[in-house]
Amino acid sequence: NAGVTQTPKFRILKIGQSMTLQCTQDMNHNYMYWYRQDPGMGLKLIYYSVGAGITDKGEVPNGYNVSRSTTEDFPLRLELAAPSQTSVYFCASTPRGGGANEQFFGPGTRLTVL
Amino acid sequence: ILNVEQSPQSLHVQEGDSTNFTCSFPSSNFYALHWYRWETAKSPEALFVMTLNGDEKKKGRISATLNTKEGYSYLYIKGSQPEDSATYLCAWTAGTALIFGKGTTLSVSS
Numbered sequence: 209n210a211g212v213t214q215t216p217k218f219r220i221l222k223i224g225q226s227m228t229l230q231c232t233q234d235m236n237h238n239y240m241y242w243y244r245q246d247p248g249m250g251l252k253l254i255y256y257s258v259g260a261g262i263t264d265k266g267e268v269p270n271g272y273n274v275s276r277s278t279t280e281d282f283p284l285r286l287e288l289a290a291p292s293q294t295s296v297y298f299c300a301s302t303p304r305g306g307g308a309n310e311q312f313f314g315p316g317t318r319l320t321v322l
Numbered sequence: 323i324l325n326v327e328q329s330p331q332s333l334h335v336q337e338g339d340s341t342n343f344t345c346s347f348p349s350s351n352f353y354a355l356h357w358y359r360w361e362t363a364k365s366p367e368a369l370f371v372m373t374l375n376g377d378e379k380k381k382g383r384i385s386a387t388l389n390t391k392e393g394y395s396y397l398y399i400k401g402s403q404p405e406d407s408a409t410y411l412c413a414w415t416a417g418t419a420l421i422f423g424k425g426t427t428l429s430v431s432s
Contacts, residue, residue: 239418250326250411250422251366258418266419298365307354307415310368 209234212314214299220320221289229284229317231299239302240282241266241311242274244295251298257282289321324348326414328423335402336431342398343426345412349393356413356420357386357397366411369397402430 215230233240238259243251253266257276271293273285282301286293296318300311327346335341347355354373358366370379375390383400399406409427413420 241419243422248424250424251413251420252422253419256419267421307417307420308371308373310356310371311366311420313365313367315365 211235212299212301212312214297214314214317216317217315218318220322221286222322223289223291225289226285226287227289227319229286229297229299229319231282231284231314232280233282233299233301233312233314234280235301235303235312236279237301237312238279238304239309240276241300241302242272242282242284243298243300244268245298245316246295254284254297286319291321293319294321295319324414324421326412326421326423328410328412328426330426331424332427332429334429334431337403339402339430340398340400341402341428342396343410343428345395345397345414345423347393347395347412347414347421347423349391351416352390352393353415353417355388355390355395356411356415357395358411358413360409360411360425362408369410397426399428402428404430404432406430 212233241256242254255274257263299314302309302311357369360366372388377388409425411425413422
């Protein structure tokens, strides 16, 4: 199993550009999450999904959108990128049962918005 | 606002020292408490998930305890080694979403 994979690893965007961060897991996990990690801060939840077709906002959803058309994929869309979205983005997944199961993290995407 | 606090923010120990960190979390609506180890340039990896008051878990030289009534968990590392150098994150959940603390960064010198 590849686990949780994320692409790209690095990206530089100009203010106002859009992009999609890809996340795929091959463990047949129902729950998937997107976090951002800023220096000196813990991981902040952006969006999560408890299964295909179901998504919900986390703590910091503004400026982002997600979709979950399949169990495997959970892309994160940035519309009109802003410098405040410069961060490292982590995708994670966990089996059915959510909070009582460990989360498996992808390698992260480092995004810079200039 | 739900807060998960970790202390200390960072610490530096010598090889062979034992150390411990604290995670404080809301005691109401508790469902589970997670501990993750996060090495530089890597992804967080789960150490423990604890759900019951009084839980104690152990993995090698690392162990953790849980007090859900007073809202705290301790992570212990016995005989620290340089390879233990990492940031240790705790996360609290009421069901689905995790609320993470800012982490404790441990540096172990040989």
